[in-house]
Amino acid sequence: MSYLKFDRRLMANLDESTQREYIRTNRKGAYCCSSIVGCNTRKYHGVLVIPVPELSENNHVLLSSLDLTIVQHGVPFNVGIHEYEGDIFSPKGHKYIREYNVDIASSTTYRVGGVVLQKEFLFCHYTNRMLQRYTLLEAHSRTTLRLSPFLAFRDVKMLTHRNDQYHGDYGQAKSGVTFCLYPGYPTLYLQLSKAHNFVSDPHWNERIEYIKERERGYEYTEDLYVPGYFEVDIEVGESIYFSAGVEEADPDTLAQLFAEERNIRTPRDDFRSCLLNAALQFYYRPDATHGYLLAGYPWFGVRARDLFIALPGCTIYADAPERFYRIMDTVLPDMRAFMRQEGISKEIRNINEGDIGLWAIWTLQEYARWSSLPDMVSRYGDFLDELIHYYLRNVHPNLRIDDNGLCVMTGDGRPLSWMDAKVNGQAVVRREGYLVEVNALWYNALCFCREALPQKWTPELEELLGRVQQSFCDTFINQHGYLFDYVHPHSSWRDWSVRPNMVFATSLPYSPLPKATRRSVLEIITRELRTPKGLRSLSPKSDGYQPQCHGTQWQREQSYYNGSVWPWLLGPYFEACIKLYGRSAISFIENTLIGMEEELQQHGVGTVSELFDGNPPFKGRGAISFAMSVGELLRSLALLEEAKSKYDTQILPIIRYE
Template sequence: MKIQLGKNEWKTFEKGQEKCYLLTNGLGGFSSLTMIGSNARNDHALMMTSVKAPNLRFHMITNVQEKLQIGEKIYDLSNQEYVNRTKNQYGFTYLQSASYEYFPQWTYQIEGIEIVKTIVMVHGENTVGVSYKIYSHNSQKAKLILTPLLRFTLKDQMLQKEQLFELNHNYIKSNGQMLYFQTNGLLERREPCYMKDLYFEYDARDGREAVGTAFVNHNIVIEIQEAEKEAFLIYSNQLEERKIQEILHKERSRMELLEAQCSIQNPAGRMLARNADQYIVYRESTRGKSIIAGYPFFGDWGRDTMIAMIGCTIVTKQFEAAKSILRTFQSYCRNGIMPNVFPEEGTQPFYNTVDASLLFIETVYQYYLATQDNVFVSEMYPVMKEIIQCYCNGTENHIHMDADGLIKAGADLEQLTWMDVRVGDVLPTPRHGKPVEVNAYWYNALMVMSQFSKELDDSKDYYEDLAGKVKESFIQVFWDDELGCLKDVISGTLADKQIRCNQIWALSMSFSMLDQEKSEKILGKVYEKLYTPYGLRSLAFDDNEFHAFCKGSAWDRDMAYHQGTVWAFPLGAYFRAYLRWSKDKVKAIQTVERQLQDLEPCLTEGCLGHIAEIYDGINPNESRGCFAQAWSVGEIVRVYELLERFQKEEQR
């Protein structure tokens, strides 16, 4: 699937900055700029390296500004906003088209000279390449002047005046970091200067630091003397001679293979399945695979990984990556709890989650269904038994099984579910007690363990017997006839009766406690109060605590984050539940197919080829939060695969 953009997409600077691209390297590093080539965020960078995978990242090259000189005329092809708007660069007036398929690509045309620019990032390396194919129908002397904007700072730090840069014929050195460069242009030293007051519009909207600085000390000059010329610029932390076209060919072949190995045929689904690989990273501290929760802000987290990895690894048939991730989590399980944040150098893991361990069991089960790999299940079996035992007997963070068999968790300032915002001593969505989705996961885990125990000749009626008790208690305490759906939490507070998207997982897990009648009512209520084309609202729109927008200061965003904001990832569970529980399968298939088409514009808004983290609650028409979110992508990849499976079954 190729996304093609034309001049109507950049009628104004503001419109031109609405879309960006993302390339990643499997180490946590990435390249991301807007589709007019500007930096609209502090975290936009031509080259963000990962010094220690995946979270120790350095912002190395902010951008490369481009000027085309024809005779005595100079055309500025660059685009950037500045605090002083009179300095703004409007190179998009010369931009004829932009596209994204495997790589972002731009085509400029000025006075008979056409320039096709492509950016590529090498998988498994901190290497970025920029290719320029130049076609000249102008008889005058011309040259392309490239000016790298240097930063060489930690990802969230700003460039300081006292930072020194060393420039050699093939490397740049600063702040303890060395970056080699290779080009077929001419290195031209220039008077060092700071390019101040870069303005980041999207950070300003969110109350983040919106002003930045870059350092300039050289140009790369490309003489245009032929009718056709290829120029390139490659940055890498490795000293190695490379050919830009070989890099492009190798990376495209790798991505084509990712598409080919998944079974999805829908073009949008195939693009998402391929791009799901961009979240899979190597973690140096554990020497295994992990999943980045979202770009550009997040690292790898336990809960997010468990939700995202089914779509990102198992559905896409990256089974070795799936096993590596699960082994990593297994090794860090403590008292039955999976880590929510992995250790970096000199730090300990955080175990502030009640659901990651139960989702771990479901993920192993999904891996088993896809592979029938009993050997790996037997390897994971002891830690899964430990999880069940610890949850039954009680473990950290006030997690324990109550007398009715249901799981209770959280106290004080603990936030253990995915609705985990805490602002100082304020909990916008306290869910202490018995959360609905946690107990759906609990029942599911017991049923999975019942099946695994039989498969592995460790048959125990205990799991199934306890699951029966859990089911009886769950229906008794969570079902609310007045609401016509499930309570969100059992806590003895007004929050119990809030209509939230968490109940959808009681319908979508491998094993459900609900009957047909109740399931249909829940689906109806979720569609009425929570459904939008881009995700499910985290709280019903008619609730007194509903927030229509998630923007502004950090406080405003945090208070709205789970109070009505639309989240894309629960939509995956909703679609799977709808396909599962609808009596008319043909109609259900047609409905989900149509609603997926309504979702597909997400792939051409925000970050091309990805689905964002969140959208506004009342009118979700613009991506917010992370512009590319692993569980948003992974969950929708699962839907495409399931829908096509249902379509094939109906055709038989």
Template structure:
């Protein structure tokens, strides 16, 4: 009888799969695991568990697609329970947490920003999360684990020998495959966005003390960011900077600097970045992690564990980056960007039936035909496709509203 009741309850909760978007929503729902009033987001099936970074990047797309902000809050609050010294667990939970992620706390601000935009609850968000937000910002400013700290130029520096602290985290024989120790472009773009978003909420709640503490830093960052990462003779942003060394390898991380609400660079620089990304990194299923013109480019993701790790962020295509590419593209190109956004969204219609049925793969080969690889259904891949659909719908609504 108990099994019968559970089966009946499950059937009631299921949505009839009648169209493409409904399939994506069903996939989104499968990533949430509830236990003891806590909610975790599984990064991907069949072998991933909870990842902090992936959770924050995935939540806006998954929860907006499901129209369920309660799930969003529960997942955020669950991770906050494991926060330590301004850092969230990259993997694991409780005593088994590993805090080797410089970007997860920055993505926390971005996720909360999307939640606030969707719900409009600025004062409530500040009341509930100010202490957490302030703790992260102060830890990054004053210094925390893994040499994460703010330099005199207000940029965030992070890194340790043998550690890969950003999402490009493959390590082979104790050495990061993608060297990024120093000031990373997306970390500092997210850092500025985090401070500005916090100031936006503080202003709404008339929190003058917080504003006085952070306004000076916020005012300095755009100029410092530009002088650190931009080179007009190159025409795009450096991927990372360490001392006098600036790495201008064409990678997709710079696209995040174009997609955020609070950006450090001008529309013209954003346009140049997007054009470079489109020319060298764009594919129908995601962005390549390295330009095909680079000597270290891997055209396919295959082989033994070491060979796959060497290719993981050295040319392999990742779908989650498309959400930021489309967001930046819509900001800069407006109506002209709608066509490419719709083509990207519709391009996954066939894919969700031919690899992991109903899901979106973790990665794809860098070269055509861009075969699906990795996990059969990845949270931030599904989230990106759902978020692209939401951006298309919102852009149309705003345009129609403006014409009335």
């Protein structure tokens, strides 16, 4: 039985099935994405969505959807589905679905009368090509398939409408046709493995609606160009292959290509294997030498902070150290270029933010933990030394080392930390001065430097380290047993909000806090911030708490860091629990991970969402697949196994939901 399987009852319930989405990527920035029922609910959805850098930095939807019609006795049964104005769904193909499952290739099984048809699809690695396989399992009479492409040729952040500028003529390809609706776009090749007829029937399918965009307060109605349809006969037991790509394929090899792509995939048969698949989908190789992690799907690019936080979990703890090496070899030259005030790549964003280097040092720590300290030093020791001394020179544009040894972050109201929601360019949660997690990272970085590079450690650095530890305790510890979130330097302002940023002062390998304070901090985090899906970004007892992240962009930005739950914070939280509670933390962590496993069947199928609502039922929100969430859960599984090994506890399998 498949690990991720959805039966006919759920698929027929559009309130449920349209809320669940899948994402498949090709490691080159392109993807295929929709709801599991096949109804596009976002402007980002599409069968073939690819980068077209000549037109914009965003991805572009070429093929929005591909409607399937099963013809029996001359009667067509369209098993596609779209939503139109007035909450009208047509055609109602969901009523023919008998099963949807995600094992290796996503598979949908339809029953129309005496016909049982299976549709599977794969997105090819490192090439902009989507493959579908149609297999006729049962039929009592002649069966014909019709495939109707819905073409968009537009930026994912825009919508298209009926117009006179499109180029509707089609060209010929081997066993298929080609389209290019607008200048500047690549040619789209649509091909089948079997002889067929392409019936020209050009028209605009108007007023398609995307309910997720309507919920988010954006334009949500689109017109799509339908040039006609492919018509092909199919026999019982026969498989027919369909290819959509920007290069011509050899129709005779589509079956072989599908088999090859299928054979190199890891089955999604338990919690960890799903996370491994999700982690691989963030891997982005724009060319033969460079590598990155995308922050999430379907709308994020490469972001420096997300990359370093997600990197250990999505590479070394995902049994893929080669990805770690390639990404570090790509990103570290950009880090060095920034420190030397030279030009940097446009691929990676926010590399200029003050805490990025501190997260990079944490990443090196995790690598040393996984490999060895000597190996880390031999590979990255020079970079670690350069980075520490860059901070000590006080030349960063918005971070400096104060006289008390702490890091001060200043700006013009822009976000300065991972809490980066903003409205009109200004941070929704404005945090300036001494930020608690930044200074926990700074203390940890200095301690790691002392451990890794003892030959370069000086009495002056030792004095600085002692100063940082004392100043951290004096500045952040309050009389209620937790830590201020941030403190303005040289003033009496203290932010008393109970936020999760203080968890890093208890979880990092080196903590400036005494053990009693660490225990008190963790107890308050557990009592006020911990949920089954992660840590809240603000305690319900603090002013401004907003438990639901929905509505317009302004409403969402206001709630992201004022109550929404962030699953990536489970990584540091679990690490702190193990450090402070040892063996007794193991069952608690296991139970929490079992709860997270349920999410694989919810918002983003087989992956983990960006965030969740702060109150029950903790609905998944934001990006359907988020690198920091996936990475830190993979690291959490590694932490759990390490703790069980340390305390000689039986390693029990995570419960499977089938």
